[in-house]
Amino acid sequence: MRLSYTKALNRALADALAEDPAVCVFGEDIGAGLAGPTLNLLDRFGPGRIVDTPLSEQAFTSMAIGAALTGRRPVIEFQIPSLLFLVFEQLVNQAHKFSLMTGGQAAVPLTCLVPGSGSRDGWAGQHSDHPYSLFAHAGVKTVVPATPTDAYGLLRSAIADPDPVVVFAPAAALPVRETVTWELAPIPLGTARIHRAGADVTVVAVGHLVHEALAVAEELAPEISVEVLDPRTLHPFDWPALAASLERTGRLVVVDDSNRSCGIAAEILATAAEEMRLLAPPRRVTRPDGTVLPFALPLDRALQPGRHQLRDAVRAVMK
Amino acid sequence: MTGLPDLGTPAGRYRMLRLIRGFEELALGLVRSGAITGGIHPYIGQEAVAVGVCSALRPQDRITSTHRGHGHVLAKGAAPDRLLAELLGRTGGLNRGRGGSMHAADFSLGILGANGMVGAGGAIAVGAAWSARQAGEDRVAVAFFGDGALNQGVLLESLNLAAMWRLPVLFVCENNGYATTLPAATAVAGSATGRAAAFGIPAAEVDGMDTEAVRAATAEAVARAAAGEGPGFLECRTYRFEGHHTMERLMKLRYRTPEEITDWRGHDPLPRAAALLPPGLAAQLDASVTEQLAAAREFALASEHPSPEGALDHLYADGLRPRAGAAGTAGAAGVSAAAGAAGPVGVTESAAGTGARA
Ligand SMILES: Cc1ncc(C[n+]2csc(CCOP(=O)(O)OP(=O)(O)O)c2C)c(N)n1
Ligand SMILES: [Mg+2]
Numbered sequence: 001m002r003l004s005y006t007k008a009l010n011r012a013l014a015d016a017l018a019e020d021p022a023v024c025v026f027g028e029d030i031g032a033g034l035a036g037p038t039l040n041l042l043d044r045f046g047p048g049r050i051v052d053t054p055l056s057e058q059a060f061t062s063m064a065i066g067a068a069l070t071g072r073r074p075v076i077e078f079q080i081p082s083l084l085f086l087v088f089e090q091l092v093n094q095a096h097k098f099s100l101m102t103g104g105q106a107a108v109p110l111t112c113l114v115p116g117s118g119s120r121d122g123w124a125g126q127h128s129d130h131p132y133s134l135f136a137h138a139g140v141k142t143v144v145p146a147t148p149t150d151a152y153g154l155l156r157s158a159i160a161d162p163d164p165v166v167v168f169a170p171a172a173a174l175p176v177r178e179t180v181t182w183e184l185a186p187i188p189l190g191t192a193r194i195h196r197a198g199a200d201v202t203v204v205a206v207g208h209l210v211h212e213a214l215a216v217a218e219e220l221a222p223e224i225s226v227e228v229l230d231p232r233t234l235h236p237f238d239w240p241a242l243a244a245s246l247e248r249t250g251r252l253v254v255v256d257d258s259n260r261s262c263g264i265a266a267e268i269l270a271t272a273a274e275e276m277r278l279l280a281p282p283r284r285v286t287r288p289d290g291t292v293l294p295f296a297l298p299l300d301r302a303l304q305p306g307r308h309q310l311r312d313a314v315r316a317v318m319k
Numbered sequence: 320m321t322g323l324p325d326l327g328t329p330a331g332r333y334r335m336l337r338l339i340r341g342f343e344e345l346a347l348g349l350v351r352s353g354a355i356t357g358g359i360h361p362y363i364g365q366e367a368v369a370v371g372v373c374s375a376l377r378p379q380d381r382i383t384s385t386h387r388g389h390g391h392v393l394a395k396g397a398a399p400d401r402l403l404a405e406l407l408g409r410t411g412g413l414n415r416g417r418g419g420s421m422h423a424a425d426f427s428l429g430i431l432g433a434n435g436m437v438g439a440g441g442a443i444a445v446g447a448a449w450s451a452r453q454a455g456e457d458r459v460a461v462a463f464f465g466d467g468a469l470n471q472g473v474l475l476e477s478l479n480l481a482a483m484w485r486l487p488v489l490f491v492c493e494n495n496g497y498a499t500t501l502p503a504a505t506a507v508a509g510s511a512t513g514r515a516a517a518f519g520i521p522a523a524e525v526d527g528m529d530t531e532a533v534r535a536a537t538a539e540a541v542a543r544a545a546a547g548e549g550p551g552f553l554e555c556r557t558y559r560f561e562g563h564h565t566m567e568r569l570m571k572l573r574y575r576t577p578e579e580i581t582d583w584r585g586h587d588p589l590p591r592a593a594a595l596l597p598p599g600l601a602a603q604l605d606a607s608v609t610e611q612l613a614a615a616r617e618f619a620l621a622s623e624h625p626s627p628e629g630a631l632d633h634l635y636a637d638g639l640r641p642r643a644g645a646a647g648t649a650g651a652a653g654v655s656a657a658a659g660a661a662g663p664v665g666v667t668e669s670a671a672g673t674g675a676r677a
Contacts, residue, residue, distance in 0.1 A: 054476075054483065062446060063445050066448075067450040069447065072454075090473075099633050102422065103413070103417040108636075163636050
C-alpha cells in the first residue's frame, strides 16, 4: 500500500474514532477536511464527533479540556502552528497542570494535532513557526513524526495517552510517501528510531529533517559512517537510545528546526555532555536565535537548517 | 458528617451559609497564624451565591470555580475537613496537598476545580456540558466567575459556543463590585447581562445577598438547560466583606470606603436566611457547625505533611517520571537521574487512577 503522511494521519484519526466512542475531533474547517487529516470523517462519524468550531481557539481548547476532564478523548486540529501561542495558557497552564494540581484526581487525555508545522514555503512570518521545543520545555508530551508509518503510530498513541500530547506534523514531511507492507500500529511515545546505523557520528534529526539527515548520511557514506537517530518524541525523550548510540559513535550532531537558544538541540547537547560518552565537542544545526522566517523563498531557506550545514557539522565533529 | 449536605430546606441552606462563613473565619485565623501559607481569597459576604446556586443543582451536575472558591466547593458538597487539610497542604487534603486554596477540586462530586486564572473555568464548564450531552447524560454544568472575568476574551468566546450549540451550562457572574481594586463600574462597558443577551442567552440580574432569590433563578435556568433549551446567565450582585486576598490586611488600600463596606454588611445573607427559620433553630445549627468545624480543624492539623520525595507525584496521569533537576542526583523530587538508568517512561507505584475520574 502506498501511504502518504496526511493519509496516515487521516487513517489514525478514523481508526481511533472507530475504536473508541469517546474520541472526538474539534477544529476549524475540519468538516470539509481542509487540511487533509479529517477528510471524510464528518460523513462517517457525524457532526456530534467531528465538530467544526468557530474561530475561538482559546474557548474551544478550554472546552476540549473540559470534555477531556469528563470522559471524552478529544483531538484538536490547529490550522496554523502559531495558533498554539494563542492557547499556551490552555495547554500549559491548564491541561498540563490538572493531574498534579488535583493530586491525581483528574486526567486530561487531549491531543493537539498541527498539520503543516514549520515553513510552508511562502507563508511568511506568522505561519511558519515550529514551536515544539516550547512544549517539550513546558513538560507537555511532544511528538514530531517523520514518516507516514510513524505519523500513524504516534498519533494513535497520543490519542490513547491519558495526558495532553501535541503532535507536530512538519509541512516538509507531508509530501513523504511510503510503500507500506507492514501492519500500521500504535508506536509507544518516548521511543526513538534508528533510521540508519553508523559507526562514526550520531546525527539526531527531528521531524522532516530526518530525511535531510538520511540524504547527507548517504552522501558522506564513502568517508564517514553516520548513524541517524530520530527521537520521534521530544518529551519524554528516549535518553537511553541516545546514550546507546553514543556508546557506538562517541560523536554527536543534532539537526533541529527550532531557534537555537533553548531549542531541543540545546537540551540534547547538554544532556550528552553531562551524562554520555563524547569523543569530540558536539554540534548543532538549527534556525538562528529569535528567527522570524522572511517571505522570499531564498531568505526562508537561508534560515532553516539545511544539508550544507549538516554536512559541515558532521565533518567538524570528525576532526 | 457523611453524605451530601441537604440544601433542600431553608434550614439546610442556612446551615451551609454558616458553614462557609465559619470555615472562612477558621481559615483566616490559620492564615494569620502562618499555618496556611500563600493566603486565601475569602468568600465572606458572598455565601448566598454559592448556596443559592448549589441548592438548585442535582448531585450529577458539575461546577467550575474560581480563585475565591471555598464557598462553591463546600456548597457542592466537599468535606470541610478535607478542604481545610488542602489549604494546609496536607496529604489528607482534597488534592493531597498538591493544589491548595486556588485549585481545590473533588471530581467525585462534579467539582472540576477552583482555578487560579480569572475566567478560565467558563469554557471548561462549556466542555463539561458538551461532554455530558455527547454521553447522553442529564447533567448541567455551572461556571462561577467574577465581574473581572467579564473582560476575559475566552469567557466571551465561551458564551458564543454555549449559545450556538445550546449547551446545558449556566454562567454565574458574581459581581462583587471589584476585580481586586478595580471597580466594575470603570471596567465593564455595557452590562454583564447585556453581554449575555447579545449572544441570545437568557440573562437575569439577581440579588446575590438573597439565597432564596439566587436559588429560584438558578432552578429556572437549570430546568431550561436540562430540557435542552440551552445556556443561562445570572448576574448576582454581591459584595465581599473582607479584602481581595488576606495579603490586603497588611496593606492600607483605599479603593473602597468604610461606609460602603458597612452599608453592604447590612445586607449580610446570614441574618436574612436565619429570619426564615423557626425561633431557636439558627442557634442550634450554629452550634452544630461550630462542632463540625472544630472536628475539621483537628482532622486537618493532624493530617500528615506530604514527603518531599513525592513532590512530582501525579505530574503525568500515566506515571511518567520527569528527570531530576541535577544530573546524577536524586534531586528535590527524589527522581533518579542516572543517565540511561531509567526508561523514558518509568512508571511508579503511585501512578494514575488513584482518584475518582468523573
Ligand atoms: C487571567 C488573570 N488575570 C489576572 C489575574 C490576577 N487576579 C487574580 S484575582 C483578580 C481579580 C478578579 O476579579 P473578579 O473576577 O471580579 O473576582 P473576585 O476577586 O472579585 O472574586 C486578578 C486580577 C489572574 N489570576 N488571572
Ligand atoms: Mg469581583
